[in-house]
Amino acid sequence: MTISLIALAILLVMVFARIPIAFAMAIVGGVGFALLRGWSPAGAMVGNAVFETGLNYSLSVVPLFIFMGNVLAGSGIAQGLFSAADRVFGRMRGGLAMATVLSCGGFSAVCGSSLATAATMSKVTMPSMRRFGYSDSLATGAIAAGGTLGILIPPSVVLIIFGLLTEADIGKLFLAGIIPGIVGIIGYLLAVMVAVRMNPALAPQVSEVRPMNTRDAVSVAAVLGLFVFIMAGIYGGFFTPIEAAGMGAAAALLIAFATGGMTRAALWTAFLDSATASAMIFAIIIGAEIFSNFVSFAGLPDALSSQVEDMGLSPWVVLLLIVVIYMVLGCFLESLSMILLTVPVFYPLVSDLDFGLAVLQDPDAVLIWFAIIVVVVTEISLITPPIGMNVFVLRSVLPDVSLGTIFRGVYVFWVADLIRLALIIAVPILSLYLAT
Amino acid sequence: MTRTGDRPEDLAPDMIPGRTPHRHAVWYRVLAGAAALLIVLLVAVTCVDVVGRYLFNRPFGGAYELTQILLAALVFAALPLTSADGGHVEVDLALHLLPVGAQRALGRMAAFVSAAVLAYFAYRLVLIGIDQFHEGTRSASLDIPMAPLAFLAAASCVASAIAMILRPETA
Amino acid sequence: QELIMSSWLPPKHPIVVNAFEPWAEEVEAATDGRVTVRIMGKPLGSPPAHFDMARDGIADITYGLHSFTEDDRFSRAALGQFSFLGDDAIENSKAYWSIYGGDLDAAEEHAGTHLLGLFMHGPGLLHNNVRKIETPADMQGLKIRVPGGYVADLLSALGATPLFMSSPEVYEKLSRGVIDGVAFTYEAMTAFNLVDHIKYSMAVPGGIYNTTWFFVINEDRWNSLSEEDRAAIDAISGEAFAERVGQAWNDADDTAKEEIGDKVDFYQASPEVVSALHSEATRLEQAWSDSLGDGYDGTAALAKFRDVTGVSVE
Ligand code: NA
Ligand code: NA
Numbered sequence: 001m002t003i004s005l006i007a008l009a010i011l012l013v014m015v016f017a018r019i020p021i022a023f024a025m026a027i028v029g030g031v032g033f034a035l036l037r038g039w040s041p042a043g044a045m046v047g048n049a050v051f052e053t054g055l056n057y058s059l060s061v062v063p064l065f066i067f068m069g070n071v072l073a074g075s076g077i078a079q080g081l082f083s084a085a086d087r088v089f090g091r092m093r094g095g096l097a098m099a100t101v102l103s104c105g106g107f108s109a110v111c112g113s114s115l116a117t118a119a120t121m122s123k124v125t126m127p128s129m130r131r132f133g134y135s136d137s138l139a140t141g142a143i144a145a146g147g148t149l150g151i152l153i154p155p156s157v158v159l160i161i162f163g164l165l166t167e168a169d170i171g172k173l174f175l176a177g178i179i180p181g182i183v184g185i186i187g188y189l190l191a192v193m194v195a196v197r198m199n200p201a202l203a204p205q206v207s208e209v210r211p212m213n214t215r216d217a218v219s220v221a222a223v224l225g226l227f228v229f230i231m232a233g234i235y236g237g238f239f240t241p242i243e244a245a246g247m248g249a250a251a252a253l254l255i256a257f258a259t260g261g262m263t264r265a266a267l268w269t270a271f272l273d274s275a276t277a278s279a280m281i282f283a284i285i286i287g288a289e290i291f292s293n294f295v296s297f298a299g300l301p302d303a304l305s306s307q308v309e310d311m312g313l314s315p316w317v318v319l320l321l322i323v324v325i326y327m328v329l330g331c332f333l334e335s336l337s338m339i340l341l342t343v344p345v346f347y348p349l350v351s352d353l354d355f356g357l358a359v360l361q362d363p364d365a366v367l368i369w370f371a372i373i374v375v376v377v378t379e380i381s382l383i384t385p386p387i388g389m390n391v392f393v394l395r396s397v398l399p400d401v402s403l404g405t406i407f408r409g410v411y412v413f414w415v416a417d418l419i420r421l422a423l424i425i426a427v428p429i430l431s432l433y434l435a436t
Numbered sequence: 437m438t439r440t441g442d443r444p445e446d447l448a449p450d451m452i453p454g455r456t457p458h459r460h461a462v463w464y465r466v467l468a469g470a471a472a473l474l475i476v477l478l479v480a481v482t483c484v485d486v487v488g489r490y491l492f493n494r495p496f497g498g499a500y501e502l503t504q505i506l507l508a509a510l511v512f513a514a515l516p517l518t519s520a521d522g523g524h525v526e527v528d529l530a531l532h533l534l535p536v537g538a539q540r541a542l543g544r545m546a547a548f549v550s551a552a553v554l555a556y557f558a559y560r561l562v563l564i565g566i567d568q569f570h571e572g573t574r575s576a577s578l579d580i581p582m583a584p585l586a587f588l589a590a591a592s593c594v595a596s597a598i599a600m601i602l603r604p605e606t607a
Numbered sequence: 608q609e610l611i612m613s614s615w616l617p618p619k620h621p622i623v624v625n626a627f628e629p630w631a632e633e634v635e636a637a638t639d640g641r642v643t644v645r646i647m648g649k650p651l652g653s654p655p656a657h658f659d660m661a662r663d664g665i666a667d668i669t670y671g672l673h674s675f676t677e678d679d680r681f682s683r684a685a686l687g688q689f690s691f692l693g694d695d696a697i698e699n700s701k702a703y704w705s706i707y708g709g710d711l712d713a714a715e716e717h718a719g720t721h722l723l724g725l726f727m728h729g730p731g732l733l734h735n736n737v738r739k740i741e742t743p744a745d746m747q748g749l750k751i752r753v754p755g756g757y758v759a760d761l762l763s764a765l766g767a768t769p770l771f772m773s774s775p776e777v778y779e780k781l782s783r784g785v786i787d788g789v790a791f792t793y794e795a796m797t798a799f800n801l802v803d804h805i806k807y808s809m810a811v812p813g814g815i816y817n818t819t820w821f822f823v824i825n826e827d828r829w830n831s832l833s834e835e836d837r838a839a840i841d842a843i844s845g846e847a848f849a850e851r852v853g854q855a856w857n858d859a860d861d862t863a864k865e866e867i868g869d870k871v872d873f874y875q876a877s878p879e880v881v882s883a884l885h886s887e888a889t890r891l892e893q894a895w896s897d898s899l900g901d902g903y904d905g906t907a908a909l910a911k912f913r914d915v916t917g918v919s920v921e
Contacts, residue, residue, distance in 0.1 A: 020525060020546070021527070023524070041664040044663035047561060048660070048665070051560075054507055054512065054589070060478060060503050060504075167617070167775055237783035238490065241779065246478060250479050268472070271468070275514035279515045292649070344648070345649075574678065575677060577759065577771045
């Protein structure tokens with residue numbers, strides 16, 4: 001356990017020295033493995049991780065779900081979604097921030113990645129909020145938080161990866177994310193209201209209400225149509241959740257061309273952004289694989305679970321403990337590497353617990369509920385400093401806003417997330433109602 | 437850090453003229469084109485498989501494998517692009533506490549460390565490729581040899597390493 | 608000395624619980640605690656990488672399927688992957704250990720490692736949810752997930768459409784009607800949660816297919832153990848391990864059959880179907896045997912195998 005903690009500390013130092021997270025994990029994992037096991041085996045292990053990650057069939061959802069979102073972004077549909085949402089909240093103080101949250105939620109229904117959701121919606125919503133004099137912190141906070149919904153509301157790359165790690169039914173996991181996702185949207189809307197009530201300077205009252213136009217209606221219809229297409233395809237038995245990524249991307253292309261909003265330049269950008277985002281994510285998965293091989297070799301998972309077992313705690317305390325560990329790790333780890341590192345450790349632990357609730361009698365139900373809890377803590381980690389991926393994405397899209405500003409704007413949403421997490425833990429039926 | 441709030445609002449930041457000259461380089465456009473083609477092929481493979489099996493009861497038996505190989509090819513085609521863009525996730529949270537000179541030095545060091553890691557990846561991929569070439573490793577249903585993929589991956593890592601080093605300092 | 612074993616099956620898989628874990632404990636007992644085996648909770652690489660992982664020393668001990676990778680390495684291992692080989696996993700595994708391990712020089716195909724075991728599971732069946740296959744023509748158009756090239760050739764010759772995918776994908780595809788059936792064991796029906804999505808399971812004498820497994824330790828690591836310890840470990844490995852793991856597979860199949868009960872229509876293939884399969888199988892066996900080159904007689908090895916397990920099909 002000590003050696004793992006030392007490694008984690010070194011990893012953090014390297015990360016703060018600006019070494020990309022993917023490569024820092026590869027170095028610490030590779031060198032650590034070599035010290036325990038020898039240089040030649042460590043080299044072979046690193047080589048395997050690099051070569052085989054790209055060949056993982058299930059991970060094909062990463063580029064394709066991102067591409068689907070980018071196509072819709074390029075076609076102006078994300079913009080229409082935002083305008084339509086703006087119609088709902090236009091006259092309220094902070095209305096644009098609330099429209100941002102709502103349109104992020106809508107976009108999440110057709111995008112599998114939180115990063116892509118945040119990146120897309122920032123390009124769409126940030127200019128409006130700036131034009132009307134919203135503070136950068138509230139504006140970016142709403143986008144960063146709203147973007148996290150991308151992995152909870154189906155489709156979701158993270159839920160697919162969770163399903164693969166635990167052999168859970170991905171179709172059920174997708175259904176399970178819907179209600180908690182809606183709860184998340186409501187929570188964020190309330191967070192905006194609270195924030196502007198506490199500090200009205202964050203958002204001016206906007207009196208201008210633009211007229212509804214066909215484009216907005218078409219955009220909303222397109223997003224709804226695509227969501228229904230994906231869900232009906234999966235639950236109607238036409239394709240698997242993994243194939244849904246390819247089918248969804250094809251449908252998105254059709255919609256984009258049919259609605260006529262897609263320029264050649266925008267299509268090119270959609271391809272390029274999807275490719276580079278995928279390579280970025282795969283580099284992280286490779287680094288996480290190398291690092292997690294080292295950590296598991298060093299015995300951290302075994303030590304952790306045997307420690308928990310030895311303490312003889314009640315199932316609820318164990319679960320809370322796990323959530324706390326996730327929150328702490330979530331500060332420092334990137335979201336996907338966190339899932340890859342922790343789920344194999346904690347899932348066996350949780351699946352053995354008896355929570356004494358009728359809805360949790362079925363082991364599958366526990367698994368689904370746990371999946372949603374994990375996704376929600378992961379969402380929280382996406383906006384928790386120092387390493388909050390969504391915040392980084394915003395930072396790269398909006399280079400003139402400082403990280404500090406974004407994190408300042410995020411904290412109200414962070415509080416809303418904590419409340420939602422408590423709710424989802426205390427009321428398992430929120431996650432299970434649609435899935436069972 | 438400059439405020440650019442008054443720039444044209446419909447201009448995405450990654451399109452700001454002068455910020456991304458490398459995106460116009462020939463090698464970048466070629467690789468980006470290849471990546472775009474691979475995405476199209478990934479989508480097409482799924483569509484051919486799904487549509488084929490419902491409309492014509494003719495599923496595409498090689499879909500699984502082809503998806504795997506196209507995915508790996510896409511990742512390695514895109515890796516040099518991400519590296520040249522400075523697109524890898526890095527933390528610059530505490531950096532502003534340091535003087536500009538130190539920030540730059542740290543950035544250079546990080547680039548060289550990253551390049552070294554990528555070069556090592558390339559070396560291991562070459563070893564894997566040689567191994568697979570001798571063992572005749574191929575995919576199960578389509579008999580696609582795997583060694584070329586490993587060599588392509590190695591070349592991609594080398595290109596990415598070079599891109600990391602040549603990337604202008606933006607701190 | 609602690610030996611590291613990388614295990615990619617789920618930790619509660621019957622052969623992990625009933626074969627590998629007891630074997631690991633017995634290693635410790637047999638060597639008076641001088642050698643221990645630590646089974647990792649999470650594998651150190653993807654399943655197909657597991658042979659190379661032992662050879663390269665990433666882990667000391669690994670197991671896996673010979674058919675994981677398609678290459679020229681384990682050509683002779685295919686001995687145990689044909690049809691009509693045997694209905695009892697213990698007999699299968701013992702015959703495989705002795706014939707592939709002896710006549711076909713398995714050690715040479717596993718260079719860089721020391722063999723701890725070679726084994727097979729119980730008979731493979733053909734499950735589907737469309738119709739009972741009573742004549743060869745009933746196979747026409749069925750989309751069947753197959754575990755490897757041999758079964759693919761066999762079924763496509765009879766008009767079915769073979770498809771490849773990983774085992775966990777089978778549930779997604781079968782439950783959504785993307786595929787009609789799957790060539791799997793009894794045990795896999797419950798392990799992968801398929802029972803509700805299968806209606807008919809056709810058995811042929813000795814199984815329609817089987818899979819072959821290796822269980823190996825890194826050669827250098829093996830040689831670093833004392834002669835006494837190596838002898839002690841060898842004594843509980845090889846044939847003894849074939850017996851142990853075969854028992855684990857048999858028990859898993861029995862448990863599965865009990866759990867499934869009459870939710871699935873289990874039936875024996877008609878003579879007509881068996882004979883159609885057999886003539887195709889014979890052709891494929893011959894092609895395999897010819898490909899082995901001089902020095903190895905695949906046909907004779909298969910005959911010997913069936914002689915030991917007592918399966919004979921006309
Ligand atoms: Na989503
Ligand atoms: Na974080």
